[in-house]
Amino acid sequence: DVKVTQSSRYLVKRTGEKVFLECVQDMDHENMFWYRQDPGLGLRLIYFSYDVKMKEKGDIPEGYSVSREKKERFSLILESASTNQTSMYLCASERGGTTDTQYFGPGTRLTVL
Amino acid sequence: DAKTTQPPSMDCAEGRAANLPCNHSTISGNEYVYWYRQIHSQGPQYIIHGLKNNETNEMASLIITEDRKSSTLILPHATLRDTAVYYCIVTLAGANSKLTFGKGITLSVRP
Numbered sequence: 446d447v448k449v450t451q452s453s454r455y456l457v458k459r460t461g462e463k464v465f466l467e468c469v470q471d472m473d474h475e476n477m478f479w480y481r482q483d484p485g486l487g488l489r490l491i492y493f494s495y496d497v498k499m500k501e502k503g504d505i506p507e508g509y510s511v512s513r514e515k516k517e518r519f520s521l522i523l524e525s526a527s528t529n530q531t532s533m534y535l536c537a538s539e540r541g542g543t544t545d546t547q548y549f550g551p552g553t554r555l556t557v558l
Numbered sequence: 559d560a561k562t563t564q565p566p567s568m569d570c571a572e573g574r575a576a577n578l579p580c581n582h583s584t585i586s587g588n589e590y591v592y593w594y595r596q597i598h599s600q601g602p603q604y605i606i607h608g609l610k611n612n613e614t615n616e617m618a619s620l621i622i623t624e625d626r627k628s629s630t631l632i633l634p635h636a637t638l639r640d641t642a643v644y645y646c647i648v649t650l651a652g653a654n655s656k657l658t659f660g661k662g663i664t665l666s667v668r669p
Binding site: 485 | 592594599600601602603604607656657658659660661662
């Protein structure tokens, strides 16, 4: 069974703080993704990575950066958190290739005060 | 630019089949239909996918029309735990493809 874990289920930060969200997968998957989910807007892709040290912007990358130093770990960074980044953040991993089954973590609910 | 259209919600009785429709009239020949679901407060979960043939697994069946412009996800015996948001997604399969989640359909299973 694929397991995707995220460092926190709930996080509260203050405006201007630097925030790190960590995601780890245990299935040697090539591809990893960060989404945010907001009521009425569905899931929106922030960044994804298809290899170590590789990253590509998703649909809403502004205000975020990512890091993938090791294959199993994909970090989302909020350089200076703002209140409009209060959201549910979901990480996913995927083997890549001809089947695109993404496996999601449980999510991190981030509140920025 | 939504590739799929789903009704916002539906309900069904526990133990009955739940048939969830999806329209994807602009699907191209090499695009797959994927279904995921998201139970409240959890991450999305893969259910099933298909290209043109009908598919079945331990969770559900996927029926794709011959012209591939629509599909139906069937949960044969819905339980209360199947209450969730179900997402129908059309995507190219292959390296680095991205999934675009729409708003999905909220299925409520009533006792």
